[in-house]
Amino acid sequence: MNFKQNKFATDSLLKIFFLKALKINWLIVFCTIFLGIIGVGALYSAAGGSWDPWAKKHLIRFLSGLILMFIIIFLPTKLFYKFSFLFFITCLIFLIFVKFFGVGNIQRWISFGVINFQPSELMKLGLILVLAKYFDNLSRIQLDKLFPYIIPFILIFLPGFIVISQPDLGTGLTIILLGLAILFYVGISLKFVLFCFFVLICSIPLIWQQLYEYQKNRILVFLNPEIDSLGSGYQIIQSKIAIGSGGTFGKGYLLGSQSRLNYLPEKHTDFIFTLISEEFGFIGSMSIILIFSVLIISIFKVSFKIESFFSKILVFGIGFLFFLYLTLNIGMVCGLLPVVGAPLPLISYGGTSLFTVLIAIGIVLNINLRENRI
């Protein structure tokens, strides 16, 4: 036995690695890679058929992010549990730091020499981790009561409001919605949810007063883009024109006139979906939604199968984060939601969100791998 065990133990690391690798959820990996490649292609087109300034950088970031993702897959799951609170606190400190020493007139970025990053993106992951750990520590019975939810509320709204005050309404709302969805998932009383909903509706005027002028404008313009067709409504109008003019099959790769002639605002970041819709039409935009749906469903499937409460909440949170990214972004570009600033994961240009997403997928794959073994 011993010998056998030893033999097994000394069985080449390579073999263990391959055995493990086989068990990775390759569907998620393929979806991720596929979306990343689409992102590179779209950015190549956004620059008018050029690798510079976005496509090349995006590719490099994506590849390094993938390596990071594979490293995370083979880390012990315990690590996430151990460091979750630390990660959250670090993110929070960074957020507060950014609030006072941020780069640029809108304080979103933190600068480490050559690397600039947005702590608010990482905060999304931090929040999921800390909530998962918190609920995992609670006894099952406590979950039925209201009292234990007070701390999570603080954990959600503190970073949420800091981010909104940066000001970054899109990311802030994502954080809050994400947190609330997790609370709802773990079983917060339905009566309380309805009560909160009621309070929220009543406090809308109060919230409205707290909003910045540009945020108010965005919402007003969302309600009627024609108010300011050359100003803030311009983005929505031009974006709708680009999507609508794509038709069924689109104008062809690199042939989107709206993007090529710079009618599209922010075509390389938040409005990248518009470019794809214009060049590849309805078929193209539905394909993107389909791939994302496959990815999200796969993640939820992982979450559904897992026994460990911590992992379950963690994976669920990540899945829901993807869903929020997708709906906020596409809803915004096709005029269903106000322009709040939400990137399309893996496709939009922007390092922090790309790394956040790849780390998150790494965590999902990691948990999937461990749980499979059990």
Place this chain on the structure above:
Amino acid sequence: MKHKSQKLLEQTLSRRFIFLSLLKGVVIGSISWRLFDLQMIENQKYEKLSDDNQFNYHIIPPERGRILDRQMRLLAGNMDGFSLVLIWNKEQDVDQIIRRISNVIKINKRDIKNFYVQLKNKRNNFPQEILITKNLSQKDVSKLAVRNIEFPEIRFSMSKKRVYPQGIIAGHITGYTGAFSKLDKIHGETATFSGINIGKRGLEKFFDTQLRGKFGRKRNEVTSRGHIVDSQVYEDTKPGKDIQTSLDMRLQAFALERLEKGNYDLISVQNYKIKEQLKNKHDLTLANDKYVYIDKNRKVVYPQTGSIIVMDIENGEILCCVSSPGFNPNIFSNDLDLDQWTKIKNNSKAPLLNRSMSGVYPPGSTIKMAVALAGLESGIIDYKTKFFCEGFKEFGTSNFHCWAKNGHGNLNLMQAIEQSCDVYFYEMGTKIGIDRIALMMKKLGLGEIYDIEIDDSSKGVVPNIEWKLKRDGINWTLGETLNASIGQGYILTTPLQLVTMTSRIANGKYSISPTLIKTHSNKSFKNLNINQEHLKFVRRSMEEVIVGEKGTAKNYKIGTKNIEMAGKTGTVQVVRISELEREKGLIKNEDRPWKKRDHALFVGYAPVSKPKYAISVVVEHGGSGSTVAAPIARDIFKNLFRL
């Protein structure tokens, strides 16, 4: 073994999981529907909007066709014009730039005003080109081009400008072009090009579509910031066709000067006495502004006004069609300003009126051939019928006078035409009746609008019993027939109708109608349907007017062996002469105020041996047909036959 609460938790978890999944499904479903709606259902609307974003259409005007005379001399052509354009952007201090440009060249105030209007009405704040002026001379261009470095923000562009090298001479015929304001009616897109002209008058208007050619379109691909990325010709232009008119500019120029001169003398404006007089003369329109006309008392007079038309009697081609005073169509090409326009419009001599075709005059004695033909054709009179003229015809309570106070005595038809005896025609008119006379007049082309290439012709009036009844509701009286028989009263004709009438008499076979276009093939005309013998007789009588001993125009023979003209004079009374005035003795024509003087008319043809050209001369308030109009006609024929 699982705890009870554990089970409960799992239950909640899966319930909430399913609920959230459903929610997500609904959200993604609605986003998909939104995309379907935008891309599949409303696709066409957005495609159009995208196109509007992407492309900017510009009209490319074709080069307008030329108008030429029968010898291919240029009546209307195109000249290169230079426009000055400002490449505008937000940061510019426009006022300062304009001031600096104004220091170098002179820009007229209207252009500057227009420029500011354009600046105010521009659609967006993207850099764009704004027209400053279209009237840049070659000199201005070189002045500015030298200082190119000082003015990086301006650009020159070439455009075509319509020119009429003959100036005032054929202004009424060529007409002019003007800016077309509602271009979007011609083309679907809103045009951003403002330099398109269309014909507004004369041949320019009539042949506008042929002359204009086909507009092309240029399609610019523009970025959101207004930069032009790509520019291509979307539709080709087709230059307009040239129009060759039947006019002979040499004759036209001569005729205009001859008409203006009348029986006056030419004198240079440099003469200091003349300069003094010129200060008080307004509305003076001259073909040549270096000379003015003076009468026998050495007083500056207005040039004669009226019309001369020369027509080929075989094919109806008009060789010369002069209306004086005229206007210079070139002033319309230079963006006519309001001052100039009101000056022309309010000129008491109405230079814009094309007297040849739109002016109506009583034909006076020139109608007598038609009356004679009506009499002969009806058989009521023949060549030998004689009437006695004692200077007037008593009719009812009033007397109808002959122009010769003492009468012509006993004369036959040919003598009556030769001497233009009014009494003879009164007698004859009463016998034939107005309806027969009117019928003959219509046959000879009076009271008719021809298919001529200028739109605003007058119809004139050929009165008959029915016409009077319809117009006034009163019966025709015999006295009115007497007036009509000598071309007075209701009857009104245009100079063009008079020359057409003469052409038909001279041609004898066909109902010639006039045209301004050189015909290269033989046009077929309807038969005139008048007895050849009668026509020959009338033509003989018209010869007698010139060569006869007592002919009214016997002093103005051409006087060569081969070529002589035939014709008929006419002196048209403009105001009624009362019995009292007649007894006092007539006031001489020259002593009456201009407006009350007689019109002098002459119609004729030449050569007598083989008629080729017909002429009509109308000199408004010029005096007698025999002393003013006949010599003009003779000189025109002399010039025409190069004698």
